[in-house]
Amino acid sequence: MSLAFRNEIDVTVSLAGGAIAAVEIQPRARPPLARLFAGKPAASLLDVLPRLFSLCAAAHQVAFLSSVEAARGEHVSLATRRHRVTLVVAERLTELLRGLFVWHLALDTASAAAIRAGMRAASVLVGIAESGCGQALGEAMARMRPELAALGIANEDGVPRPGSPLALRMAAFDEDVLQPNPVEHSFLSVADDHKVIERLLADNAGLSQAPDLDGRIPETGVWARWAMRDQLPPSRSRPAERLKARIAEVARLCEWLQASASADTAEDGILESYTLRPSLGAAAVECARGRLYHAVELDREGHISRFEFLAPTEWNFHARGPLVRSLQGAVLTASRQGRDAVRAMVASYDPCVGFRLNFREGADA
Numbered sequence: 001m002s003l004a005f006r007n008e009i010d011v012t013v014s015l016a017g018g019a020i021a022a023v024e025i026q027p028r029a030r031p032p033l034a035r036l037f038a039g040k041p042a043a044s045l046l047d048v049l050p051r052l053f054s055l056c057a058a059a060h061q062v063a064f065l066s067s068v069e070a071a072r073g074e075h076v077s078l079a080t081r082r083h084r085v086t087l088v089v090a091e092r093l094t095e096l097l098r099g100l101f102v103w104h105l106a107l108d109t110a111s112a113a114a115i116r117a118g119m120r121a122a123s124v125l126v127g128i129a130e131s132g133c134g135q136a137l138g139e140a141m142a143r144m145r146p147e148l149a150a151l152g153i154a155n156e157d158g159v160p161r162p163g164s165p166l167a168l169r170m171a172a173f174d175e176d177v178l179q180p181n182p183v184e185h186s187f188l189s190v191a192d193d194h195k196v197i198e199r200l201l202a203d204n205a206g207l208s209q210a211p212d213l214d215g216r217i218p219e220t221g222v223w224a225r226w227a228m229r230d231q232l233p234p235s236r237s238r239p240a241e242r243l244k245a246r247i248a249e250v251a252r253l254c255e256w257l258q259a260s261a262s263a264d265t266a267e268d269g270i271l272e273s274y275t276l277r278p279s280l281g282a283a284a285v286e287c288a289r290g291r292l293y294h295a296v297e298l299d300r301e302g303h304i305s306r307f308e309f310l311a312p313t314e315w316n317f318h319a320r321g322p323l324v325r326s327l328q329g330a331v332l333t334a335s336r337q338g339r340d341a342v343r344a345m346v347a348s349y350d351p352c353v354g355f356r357l358n359f360r361e362g363a364d365a
Helices: 034-038 059-072 078-106 109-123 127-132 135-149 166-170 189-203 203-208 222-230 239-259 324-329 333-348
Strands: 008-016 020-025 271-277 282-286 291-300 304-312 354-361
Touching: 020 166, 020 324, 020 354, 034 189, 034 291, 034 304, 059 078, 059 109, 059 127, 059 189, 059 271, 059 282, 059 291, 078 127, 078 135, 078 166, 078 271, 078 282, 127 135, 135 239, 135 354, 189 271, 189 282, 189 291, 189 304, 239 333, 282 333, 291 333, 324 333
Parallel strands: 008 354
Antiparallel strands: 008 020, 271 282, 282 291, 291 304
């Protein structure tokens, strides 16, 4: 059975008179997991998920396993829950750092050594978290902190250390070249879980490709978590502020993993599971890019009869979603710099697949 599918997002920005007249998004094509998983024992699929989801693989495994347990009505011990939350947080930190390296520091040759050191340190985190050894994880985080400090990640306010690579990157953003219109933002949270799962099960194909909550398409991910926590105004959602939110969360997660890695002290909603009825369960996991949902139904033999999932990227890159709302109607005061700012804005949403950004001018728009 072929797993071929279009794993890329196309974003087309139409320009007219120095402003963004339209933003069109062609979403990726999702893998046909409902068909691939049907009839198979749940346990046999845990090793398959990392091959299907190269990014946030641990979050998908935790969401799937938690959904299966909820469908079975199984009780999960506090120790198991703590272990899974730690694993999700370690992976979230790794993915947030990957985004910093890919989107912001990839061309910084002067900092190449520090970047390589940071990437090497991050690459082992999930494996250590999987081992369940809290001491080893704390030691790994302690070794990692100087590497991150060299890049500019120092504290939870998101302000990079002066003169650091991330400080220079943030200073390079010219906020005046892209002037978005203020828009109302809404954010996906644990309070939406029941509604999302209900919609997912009622309209799996439609919701998975283009999700909405009674017409509302909320943002999810790093900026959403920061904005909800600090009650930030819409005008703050520009590339520099979004980079600041990522830096702040990296610093916070580092502190949490090094200090205690206890589920009791983590933020709310990192892992939630729901028994909907006998043999039907669901779970929500707050991963790097936002809220991930899985729903699993089992047959009498305990095999999968239904599997649905909804990834954060589908909200943020919805045709009427947060990215489109942020860019639609924005004014570009300089052509080249403005286009660079648009690219930075798209990258700040950090999709779980690649994207292509195209521009159309005037009569072509």
